[in-house]
Amino acid sequence: MTPLARSWIRTGIVLLIGLAPLSAKAANTYYVAPTGSDSNAGTMAAPFATLQKANDTAAAGDTIYLRAGTYNCTNQITLSKSGTSDTNRTKIWAYTGEVPVLDFSNFTLASETSDHPAITVTGNWMHLRGLEIANGKVGTSGSHSYSMLRTKNASNNTFELLNIHNGFGPGLFIDTGTGGNLILNCDSHDNYDKDGSQGDGQNADGFGVHYQTTGPSTIIQGCRSWNNSDDGYDLISQEVPVTVENNWAFDNGHGTEGNGNGFKMGSSQTGIRHLVQQNVAWGNAENGFYANHSTGGNTWYNNTSYNNGTQYNMLASSFDSSGNVTGTITLTGSKVHIMRNNIGYPNRNSNMDGVDTSFNTWDLGITPAASDFASISDTGCDGARAADGSMPTACTFMHLSAGSHMIDKGTNVGLPYVGSAPDLGAYEYGATGGTTGTGGTTATGGTTGTGGTTSTGGTTGTGGTKGTGGTTGTGGTAGKSGTTGTGGTTGSGGTTGTGGTTGTGGSATGTGGAVGTGNGGNSGTGGSTTGSGGTGTTGTGGSSTTAGTGGSGTSTGAAGGTTGSGGSTTGTGGASGETGGASSGCSCDTAPGAGQGGLLGLSLLSLMMVATRRRQPAAKRCRR
Secondary structure, X not given: OOHHHHHHHHHHHHHHHHXXXXXXXXXXXXXXXXOOOOOOOOOOOOOEOOHHHHHHHOOOOOEEEEOOEEEEOOOOEEEOOOOOOOOOOEEEEEOOOOOEEEEOOOOOOOOOOOOOOOEEEOOOOEEEEOOEEEOOOOOOOOOOOOOOEEEOOOOOOEEEOOEEEOOOXXXXXXXXXXXXXXXXXXXXXXXXXXXXXXXXXXXXXXXXXXXOOOOOOEEEEOOEEEOOOOOOEEOOOOXXXXXXXXXXXXXXXXXXXXXXXXXXXOOOOOOOOOEEEOOEEEOOOOEEEEOOEOOOOOEEEOOEEEOOOEEEEOOEEEEOOXXXXXXXXXXXXXXXXXXXXXXXXXXXXXXXXXXXXEOOHHHHOOOOOHHHEOOOOOOOOOOOOXXXXXXXXXXXXXXXXXXXXXXXXXXXXXXXXXXXXOOOOOOOOOOOOOOOOOOOOOOOOOOOOOOOOOXXXXXXXXXXXXXXXXXXXXXXXXXXXXXXXXXXXXOOOOOOOOOOXXXXXXXXEOOOOOEOOOOOXXXXXXXXXXXXXXOOOOOOOOOOOOOOOOOOOEOOOOXXXXXXXXXXXXXXXXXXXXXXXXXXXXXXXXXXXXXXXXXXXXXXXXXXHHHHXXXXXXXXXXXX
16 A cells, blocks of 8 residues: 555544544524424424423433423423433523423323322433422312422432422422432422322422432432421431431421421431431421431431421331331430531420430520520511522521520531531521522523633621521532533644644644644633532533532532533534523534534545555556
8 A cells, every 4th residue: 555545544534533523413402482382493483382392302411491481281291301411411491580480270180099290300310490380280179199390210300499389299209219319499388288188288298308229319408498288398218318408497387187397307217317407497387307207317417496396306216017117216326316506496305315415505505595696587588589599688587696695606517617616506607608509500602601700609707797698508518519611612633734744733634744743722621610609600602501500508618510621512602592582592513413424434435445546556567
């Protein structure tokens, strides 16, 4: 083979390798609007009418935007299109600045004898954000309750800024799966299974995580649950630990059979240990914090319980092989409950045997009084969240006052604190920040995003009144703050050398010499910020990005957020759905598809064949 033919083949191989990633299809963006039609293309200009149609059309990593308005949902919606990883989630988001309301007041009950959820999530690696799910149709007397949103054998999903209310059963119900879920800055309220088959008000919890037996933990963070007929948060039959932090539960327990616990953190039969920290419970009919028969203790740090039937109830029980409670037990050894830095106001607890308790108000002989708090009025606590998704700034309920007897009375449990020692309760006096990140915003298309401005929320303050942007953060336990965009375009490599001169950059090969080894084509690094409990503004160069989901409440120094990878992804100008209408609604694939790559490949093969055939006549002459 001649040197020229070998050179052609080398060049072809290099270019074919370079074409491989171009054959991958870019993610698509679809739109849904109350005025749309399911026969449309799902673009901004011609949106679908239903979320179900958008789900059925989407593929892994696609984004679905729901426009403002009320959607009359008469049938169950099944969300099944899984993503593939944290950086390639299938996203179902409210369009920026808009509130889509999925209204189930005309829902057709497929079954009145079992839980037939209004929305079922069966996909993994999905991200639901900014949706209002409301008004579950009330069943007839004796009908089985049903969840407004229920997962089924689904894992690694993120539920962010959902407002779920007025259902005929649980608000958000995590059912089985292998964990890895994040429930962030969501509200679930006013759910009531009136005269349901399990009892009047017996089954309408705000949030529930149940039946998981293996896999990583689920995290509930920055959420509010109020005025539900049963419990605020319920972990019955959950056999993998759950982290419950920076949440509120108030005024739960209605109907003749609603339980009325704020945080029902049991009942494990295998003795697992949940982490329950920096939560506030008040005005619940039964218990603020309840262990609910668990055979193993939980860890309870820096919680505040005010004016509940009982503040803390650490009931432990034994079970038979059928799961029935057989009696009350006292936990020992590694199974005991661990309680530190908690406030009970008043100090009214029960079943405190089998508890390792110290540095709590009842251990220290502190009798809390109204003067210890900035406010004991919860006015505004059920109001609109702050712009970043954190708790309402108008609510200063149960924050410590300057002269509080609870300041510096705690012990170090690994949570951030100000002063000589941690304070008691959910709020650290003098801490600043406290805004929970909302997962970032989508780039506006066309230009390479610079992405991810670092948040300053969560920095430890030195005085003054506790910031009201959210509950005290947990440092390193911050949520997935701002998975940033892949901004920046990859350099296009060097120019082709001529006459044997080495190419000066990238992966291009000279036509008469060695492969170029220059440093052209550096990858851009736009969007490589690290979130610290704040808002991660992502840049993606135009295509819709997977945004992070924020840090925990008032995280002080949490290193949340994944650093952007620089980006080989280029914007196409307005492909994002968050440009306020600048987009044409098209989801443009800037990379050649399989067909385009194939044409280029055939062309290269043809060139190599020509080079090879030039050598063949000479060979025939030699055989003479």
